[in-house]
Amino acid sequence: MAERESQVVLGLDPDPQALWQAAQPETRAERSAAEQAAAAVLRHCREVIDATAEACVAVKFQLARFEVLGAAGWAALAAAVEHARGRGLLVIADGKRGDIEMTARAYARALSGELDTPFGGVPGLGADLVTVNPLLGSDGVEPFVSMARAAGRGVLVLVRTSNPGAADIQDLELRDGGAVWERIARLVAEHGEAGTGAGGLSDVGAVIGATQPQHLERARELMSSAPFLLPGVGAQGGRVESLAAAFLPGRAGGLIAASRSIVDAHLVGGGDPAGAARAEAERLRDAAWTLSG
């Protein structure tokens, strides 16, 4: 972050119907629809990354958008991750996985670890950060944390998401005080304790929707060392200016995730897609860097 002077995370959730370059179906198709779509998605991801890399610190890949293209989509994801790394960006695998311990371990290997097999090691996706759903509790979170920690990587646990329905479960008030999301926040702080580095930040972070800035101060109280991933800026209505509490532990305390507001900037303000995306990413970068200074 210091090197790039950026806290901006480029969110990529590509829809084959809405890519920068209009799709060109092959006339005598030797490849399946999935393979053609995956190739178009990969090209799009590379173009968006190339246009905005200088203004960003990380790319967040929305796994659903690749999973929906099956094996071809998974191969495109791996290639797009490699491209992001080549541009010096951190990689966030946004899969919101969560399961019982044994299965959580398999997901952790898939996204940020490696699997030993009789045929040799099978490398995972190589993500620096993985989003995790904590509904299954501590033993479902722990495998992600321990695997990330061993590799010098990190985890981002869903604490209070950016969507309207988040209130249904996460905001329920508990008999012993506080809301469900605050209990999850305590769990994040506990898991992060042993992984807090010299800079005061932990390897266990939290996903907190930028659409609910009123929760941020409380979240920072409960998780003083957790880096916050803040999705929902732009298209979902969140504003960078409301996010100051995230940066209390320092500039690296907040990662500003923006997807459509960057990738679709040309649809709002005109211009070519790459130029408009770069300009919007720069604008976000400046707004956040200034706010957190």
Add this chain to the structure above:
Amino acid sequence: MAERESQVVLGLDPDPQALWQAAQPETRAERSAAEQAAAAVLRHCREVIDATAEACVAVKFQLARFEVLGAAGWAALAAAVEHARGRGLLVIADGKRGDIEMTARAYARALSGELDTPFGGVPGLGADLVTVNPLLGSDGVEPFVSMARAAGRGVLVLVRTSNPGAADIQDLELRDGGAVWERIARLVAEHGEAGTGAGGLSDVGAVIGATQPQHLERARELMSSAPFLLPGVGAQGGRVESLAAAFLPGRAGGLIAASRSIVDAHLVGGGDPAGAARAEAERLRDAAWTLSG
């Protein structure tokens, strides 16, 4: 279920280190470790399905175990799903996905729908039932429900999981009474209302760990029409005999999921893997069918 006289769900979460046939790495490997492991996993899945299909009604695929093999794993999963269908079994995609609405829609397409692209439709995995994590609330569950309903398929929402850590969040007591999992149960009942068929069962079911049978009666009160998927029988300690409440709406009210207790039956009781697995699946089938009669 009536045709097969079975409520048994074969759980497949294959580990390349522990397959029925010892792995044979290729000596002059032209395929990657991931491709060889995926081929071995696929062969294993086919063998287990062939051995136990007659005693089961469905196969539950643990997505993590395929995701960890990348694109090759996803291709193996698709082939294993096709094999299960060929043996007349329902397919459950156990991915525990959950996300904001737009992304949930992509996951629903990936697992039980289809994606329109400029290159043609990309079919999803074709699962009859998909497990869903409800932490993101109603708008994260709805896309799975509506897509499944349109296709005559169904959804299984995590309500009370079988692992020890489930207590951390799901069992928290609410200020207004009841536990978090009971609130989730109400959400399941609401989403299922419009999808309850003539047989009295809904297309929105619940995952309830067989390890906590004391919750079953209450769960049945809250979700009178939901089919229950009951994992944790066998290796995790759950017993079929404790699950009677699941079958109150009829025999199809409970799906008994067993993974290791079937696949690893030969490690406990000896014999060849296929014969031991078949015998254990038959034993479970008889126990559940008798109990629910």
